[in-house]
Amino acid sequence: MKWHEVAIHTKEENEEKLSAYLNTVSKGVSIEHSIDILRGKIDDFDEKFRLDPKDYPASDIRILVYFDETQNMDAKLQEIEAFIGEADLASKEDIRITHEVIEEADWENEWKKHFHSFRVSDTFVIVPSWEMEDYKYHEADRLIKLDPGMAFGTGDHPTTSMCLRFIEKTVKPGDSIIDVGTGSGILSIAAHLMGTDEIKATDIDELSIKVAQENFVLNDCEEAIRLETADLLKEEDGKYDVVIANILAHVIEEMIEDAYVRLNSNGYFIASGIIVEKHERIMEKMKTAGFSIREILEDNGWVSILAEKV
Numbered sequence: 001m002k003w004h005e006v007a008i009h010t011k012e013e014n015e016e017k018l019s020a021y022l023n024t025v026s027k028g029v030s031i032e033h034s035i036d037i038l039r040g041k042i043d044d045f046d047e048k049f050r051l052d053p054k055d056y057p058a059s060d061i062r063i064l065v066y067f068d069e070t071q072n073m074d075a076k077l078q079e080i081e082a083f084i085g086e087a088d089l090a091s092k093e094d095i096r097i098t099h100e101v102i103e104e105a106d107w108e109n110e111w112k113k114h115f116h117s118f119r120v121s122d123t124f125v126i127v128p129s130w131e132m133e134d135y136k137y138h139e140a141d142r143l144i145k146l147d148p149g150m151a152f153g154t155g156d157h158p159t160t161s162m163c164l165r166f167i168e169k170t171v172k173p174g175d176s177i178i179d180v181g182t183g184s185g186i187l188s189i190a191a192h193l194m195g196t197d198e199i200k201a202t203d204i205d206e207l208s209i210k211v212a213q214e215n216f217v218l219n220d221c222e223e224a225i226r227l228e229t230a231d232l233l234k235e236e237d238g239k240y241d242v243v244i245a246n247i248l249a250h251v252i253e254e255m256i257e258d259a260y261v262r263l264n265s266n267g268y269f270i271a272s273g274i275i276v277e278k279h280e281r282i283m284e285k286m287k288t289a290g291f292s293i294r295e296i297l298e299d300n301g302w303v304s305i306l307a308e309k310v
């Protein structure tokens with residue numbers, strides 16, 4: 001299999017904002033620092049300096065972003081450029097973007113070494129499939145068994161963990177749920193653990209659909225969750241008690257009115273993936289559509305909104 005590698009050369013100040021965004025649209029992000037930056041950051045940099053300086057960017061940082069070979073890279077590059085155009089970033093005019101196709105490398109499995117069980121909310125605990133046998137849990141824990149593969153949704157990204165906290169708070173046994181942009185399937189599995197079998201999970205990305213199906217089987221909930229390829233709620237005709245979407249602000253904005261129509265009275269819209277700069281605008285749009293804002297959560301520059309159809 002081949003991969004697309006997009007390299008973005010920029011100032012170090014832009015690292016957090018860009019990598020947070022790029023993590024949500026790609027299959028993986030890695031940051032390369034220049035030796036000058038490493039010199040400032042590492043006390044013991046002997047080992048680093050034995051490496052060839054050619055392996056590091058000459059100045060600033062390089063953000064490497066990976067996409068699988070099925071992606072439309074012209075569209076992805078345009079999306080990234082549009083984000084850079086809108087975001088509040090340092091020295092935008094100096095940002096350089098290059099793109100190349102590379103052969104599959106073992107980094108596809110490398111991240112597994114760093115992914116371990118962790119508690120994400122009062123009761124939800126994420127347990128990687130390879131740690132299931134050894135995990136010692138409490139009676140009240142709700143275990144989400146996960147092998148996220150190359151789909152987004154390991155639970156450690158703030159946009160996902162805030163959704164899990166809202167799910168824990170709002171989903172009641174028997175509620176009907178739609179999880180738009182399911183990724184690894186993590187939020188649908190969480191909804192099932194709250195006691196409902198009325199769940200629909202959708203994604204526009206075929207690789208995510210495949211990974212979500214594997215995770216539903218792993219969690220023994222494939223009978224409770226209907227999985228479909230879909231673009232937001234555009235073709236949706238069902239009614240739901242809770243609509244969940246952890247995508248990006250401009251995508252959430254596109255689905256606010258449809259979410260209102262698809263919800264039952266007093267149903268909840270859990271919206272996440274919204275950068276802090278855009279959350280006021282999203283809340284205004286929600287209110288215009290008829291929603292009442294019940295709660296907002298903020299973590300590391302990301303906002304999640306719990307809105308109720310009143």
Ligand SMILES: C[S@@+](CC[C@H](N)C(=O)[O-])C[C@H]1O[C@@H](n2cnc3c(N)ncnc32)[C@H](O)[C@@H]1O
Nearest residue numbers: 152153160181182183203204205208231232246
């Ligand atoms: C940030 S990930 C969220 C994954 C998971 N729900 C979570 O909370 O961790 C966003 C997901 O939305 C999907 N997505 C993006 N645009 C979409 C669209 N227009 N319709 C449906 N899914 C979409 C992506 O493929 C990706 O799997």
